[in-house]
Structure formats: structure tokens, C-alpha cells
Amino acid sequence: MASARSSRSVFARPGLVIGLGLLALQFIAIVFAPWIAPFPPTEANPLDSLQPPNAVHWLGTDEIGMDIFSRIVFATRVNLLIGFAAVALSLGVGVPVGLLVGYYRGLPSALVMRFFDFIQSFPVFVLGMALVAVLGQEIWSVVIVLCMLFVPMFARIVRAEVLSLRERPFIAAARCSGAGDFAIMFRHILPNAMTPVIVQVSVSIGMAILLTAGLSFIGAGVRLPSPEWGLMVSSGAQQMILGIWWIALFPGLAIVLSVLSFALLSDEAKRYVDTGRGGRAR
């Protein structure tokens, strides 16, 4: 009965349909970029610079003559790679740290939390510029900057869940049944603490894409000529005042749609969790 209901409701939910549709579009762009894009993404052709959208260059060209449509398609790879990598790494570090910090509440845990406070008290962009200055303008620098932001966030979410779960009777019951600390943490608490994390994952990917674009825009992100949405908006912004709108507008739209897809999916994930189909401990 549950499966019948869910298959019916997939199409009854516009948010889910649009979110999944946009996500599918992005994956198609990632996998088939060389076939979709009419031009190589980093091929400059100064003779064709600053062309408005036309039959050859569908979305126009930028100031050194690179095809904007091709660059947007290829940039999906860079932006989503950064987003997924940053969130996956942050999950891998943040979730176990949050679990430990919530479960053992001694001085070490307090120190970890204060360290998180310390990191989070820096504005992201200042932190980003500092790190890029040290590590160089690489994709991985951006991933590390994002991890600095997301690790404390995931750790705090998990910690908050653990703090309430560890007082629950089923944990005491597990202890009576002979479960040790490790088993209690990873087999009893963790599965019950993951629900809000799963909701947060989708939001974070959207945030990561937005922040990557922002970092590139201020010059603390990916370097030219790599195709990256934020960088493209940044270079287009200088031309905007001259009435050359297409360089900044189309990558900007790509950012909007990409972030929108993850925001919609996180809403759906939240609804799925809230209706209690996850069989949550609450």
C-alpha cells in the first residue's frame, strides 16, 4: 500500500518533479558534455568575441570568444564535482565527530566544539581568500574551504540528535543487553540520528554550488579558463555596464536552476521524513 501511495504521489508533487527533472538535466550535462557542447569549453576565438546569442553561438560568446553555452555545460562538471566532494568529505568527517562529541561529554568534546566556534566565526569569504592564498587557486582549495564550513555544521546537527537520543530508554536497554560504547554509538544512535543529516545533505549541495560561484566571483575560487559558473558571472559582470548582458546572465541562470533543484529536493526529503515514513524514533 505504501508503495502504491508513493508512486502516485511522485507525480502529484510539482516540487519533486521539477527538482528531479533539473537534477537529471545536470547529470546529462555532466556525462554527455562533449557531445552536447558544440565547442570545446576553453577554446578562445578572439575573432568571435562578444557575440550576442545567435544560431552558431546559442548563448553568445564572451570577451575572448569562448562559447558560453559550451562553457555552461562543461561547468556543470566542475561545480557539481566541488559540491558533491565537499559535502561527501564533510559528512565523512562531521558525522563521526558529532557522534563522538555528543556521546562523550568531557573536556575534549568541549574543546572540539570551541574549535568549531572558532572556525565558524570567520566569514566564509575571508577564510576562502586566506586558504586560496596559501594553497593556490585549485579546485581542491575550494573543496577544503567548503569543508571548513560544512564539517562543523554536520557535526552540530549530529551532536544535537545524539544529545537527545543518548538519554532515551532504548539506549539504557541496549546497555543492559551488553552493548558497549562503540555498538551503542554506531549501531543504536547513528541510524536514528541520520534523518536530519539526510535532509541537510541536499541543502548543502545547493549551498556549496552557490558558495563556489561566490568564491570564484571574488577571485578566490577556480582559475580561468576553467569553465565555472561563478567565474563566468564574474567576467560577464564587467561587461554588463556596456549592455553586454548575455555573458553574466546565462551562467547566473544555471546557478539559480541548479541551487533550486537541490533546494526542492531537500524540501521533499524533509516532507518524506516528517510524515514518519522513515519510522523515526520520535
Added chain:
Amino acid sequence: MNAPVADPAAAPTGPSGEGAIVVLDKLSVGFGDRTVLNGIDLALRPREIFGIVGETGAGKSVLARAIIGLLPPGGDVTGGAVRYRGRPLDAFSPAEAGSYRGGKVALIGTNAKALLDPVARVGDQIARVVRAHTPMDARAARTRAIDLMREVGIVEPERRARAYPHELSGGMAQRIVIAMALAGNPEVLLADDATLGLDATVQAQVLESLVERSRDRGLSVLLITHDLGIVRHYCDRVAVIRDGRLVEEGPVGDFMAAPATGYSRDLLDAARARPALQAPLAAGDRPPLVDVRDLTMHFAVPGSVLPIKAVDGISFAIAPGETLALVGESGSGKTTAGQCLMRLIDNTDGRIFFDGRDVTDLKDRAFRPLRRHMQMVFQEPYVALNPRWRVADLLAEPLALVEPMTAAERARRVAELLALVHLDPRLADVRPHALTAGEQKRVGIARALATRPRFIVFDEPTTALDIRVRAQIIDLIRGLQSSMNLSALFITHDLNSVRSLAHRVAVMHLGKIVEQGDTEAIFERAEHPYTRKLLAAELPVDAEPAAAAP
């Protein structure tokens, strides 16, 4: 105790009985395709207290909601009608229906604290209800609210009226809800398990004042409950409901003496205490299995010098094969004592000996091997089972304490355990939320039995269960006691089950054991005033109603 039926016209029974205030005429209620009430005929006469008895899911609460005309979303009257003084409810105009609810018929629900607005003072909340039914200025409404609070037995109503709900005890909050129900001067009160979850002494006080008020004001009361003791002591007539159908209806005296249907007989039998247990042979000669000396558990209170003395120097011993009942009301520290015994919390003082060995200071790792001999059955069955685990995994977890076993051995042992607690082996694959409360309790018990322990702490094994399920659990524990020579600490406030299960009783009050002795002796010749108060608050099914009345 039986109220005289003053109105002669009310004497003939039957749904169309003249003089009845509220009549249910073949009332059927359905939710979608599910029929919850099926052709119920009932008549509530003036000035009578009418008990409705049934188990969970019988449709009792829906019945109350149908009478007040507020069915939960999705519910519809599919047949028959509710008539108030001869007029069907659905003929009422919206304005009439508004004054009918609260003004003629008022509903008192379970869990009073959740029914009150947490951010408004209780006096104002009552005044709000008063003004909703009778136009008057704020000052007069306030005075009226305080009068109502005094009427339902709240001392210092002027001061209490300024309290917020969280500052009140459960019993006090329930009285406030009763005062709110009385605010509209109704003719009929519907009390839907109004005292569920309250301590026995508080329950008796609240019911006593509810019944007294109703008799004084000449109200009719529909007392919905699953406690036959309450019916026995406070009701004039009773109806038994099962699966949405009326099973039986009649005067309480006749019903208790000779129920007409097999189902009612089952209910009554289940509600009665089982015959006393045989004390284990020569219990005094053997060294005790569990020996607790001056157990103390103080919780530090932030911002206060004085700690909370949850357990304040208690001593008791349990011999092999013996069951000791630790009896007391909520807040007496009995659950805390049980948790100290299981080393779930570290007691601040006192010693605990198990099988002659001092286990008080053992670290968790050193204590773990002993856990196979000491187990605990937790109070609330659902929250004590990891919601993401299947029953089979829950039952297999403690097996790791015994010895390494293969998957096949483990599966066989799980099947054995399910059989031991009379559960369907197919339930091994479901998760706790798919089980009923009784089944969850059984899983909890099976889990505690998995390692074949010598000692089990049962924390409130019979609370919040339906009459028959409760009796089944008691029978199950009795069977285990005799077949496994189990020692047990039985933590409860349910005196009826103490009679059926315990060899000895320790009465706990405010962290101290005030009286301790053989079960028989405590029930027959209690010495401490608190024990007597506790015993007096019990509403046994068998005792004469006159004996309990003050």
C-alpha cells in the same frame, strides 16, 4: 452510593427511554471504509453516572466525540443519530451547536496538561470559557473562575489562578480541566479516561471530587474508562463496548455479580488479582542473591545547594526465586533505584551486592559479564526498543553476552524466546512500531530473558496496558517465576498486580522505604500511614463500594 433515579419517566430502559438527556439511536460512525462504531443504542438519564468500558480501539473516545458533535477529521456518522432531549444533533443550527458544546455537554479529556494553553494563566483560561458561554465583564468572569476552582477542590484558588499549566501537578491540571468543563454549566459531562496516567491517590481524589460535584449539581456523567475498579466504585450503570459494538449494558451491581456475556466475564476475570504466590522455600536461610544496603542517589541541581534526594538510603535483600515489589507513586524514586541496581546510573552512596559480590564500583566493562545474570524490563515498551531494529535483532543483541553462536543458533534461540513469551514467530521480522503495546512489552520481556538471567528488574510491567493484556503479562511473569526460579525486583504502582506477583513488598515514599514486609502482611495490616493511604486509594474490582467510600 447509588443515586436514586428521581425521574420516574427515566426508569424504562431502551434507547428511546423518555426523560433521557442524551440518546444514541443506532449510532454508527465510520472513517472511510472502516466502521468504528456499529449501531450503538444508549440512553443517558438525568443524574446518573454511566460507565463505558472497553479496550484500546473499541471506539470509546469516538463515542464521546460523536456525542459532543466533534468527530475527528475523516469521521462521519454513517447511520443512526445522537439525540439531545429528543432533538437530533444534526438538526442544530451552528449557533445552537456552539452553545450545546460546553453549554449542555462538556468533554474532559486525558492528559490535562496537553489540553491547557501553556502560555496563559489557568485562571484566565477558565475565565475565557466562562465568558464564552455567559456574557459578563472580565472581573466577574475571574471571580467565577476562582469559585469554580474552589468547587473542584483546589486549595488557595486565588493564588493557583495565577499559575501557568507547567507549574501545576498532573492532578491539579486535571482539576482545572474539570473546572473548565463545569464553566458552561453543562448538564452532561463526558469524562474520557480523565484520570489516565495519574497516581492512584491523586486519581481517587480527582474522581471523588468529579463525582461529588456532579451529584451536587445533578449532572449526568459518562465515565469512559478501561478500569473496572473505577466503574465499580463510581458508576450507576455500565456499558461494555468491543470493536464498536455494544456488548452489554446494565446496572453496575448486576454486571459485577453476573456479567451476561463471555467477553465481560473475561474482562472481569482479567481485572481480578491472581491467587497469592507460594513463598520460595526457606527463603530466610539462603544468602540473598541481591543485597542492597543504604542505596543513595542524589542528583545535583544546578543553582541550588540542596540536591534532589531521589533515593535516600534504602536497604533490601532479595533471595533466589523471590520477588520483591517496590511500590510507590511517581517521584518516589523507585525507578531510579532500579536503574542504580542495573548500573545504568552511578549511585552516590551505599553498596550493591550481587551473589555475594560487591558490584557497586565496577566499571562498565568489568560489569558487563554480570549483565547476563541481571536484566531489566523497561517501563515504556515502545521507547525502550530501538525503532530501527527488527524484533529478531533486538532479541539477538543480548545473546552476544552469553557465548559466540552461529547465525542459525541465534535464529533458533530467537524463535524460542518468541515462543516463551507467546508471540507469533513471524513477528521476528517486523519493527517495533508495527507491534501493539502488549506485544512490545512481551518483546521487552523476551529480551530480558534471552540470557537466562537469575535476576530481573521489572519496571512498571503492567501500566498503560489494556485489562486483558495486563492479565496476560501478569500470567506470563508468574509462569516465568515458577519455571525459571527467577528472582525479581518488581517496580510498580499497580497494587493489584503486586498481589498477584510479589512475595514481599517494600513501600517507597520520597526516596525512602517506609515499610517492608510479606505481601499478605502489608495488605492486611499496613502500619505506616502512607501505606494505608496508598491502599485506600486502590479501587479493587471485588471490594464492596461502601468500604472505599469515606
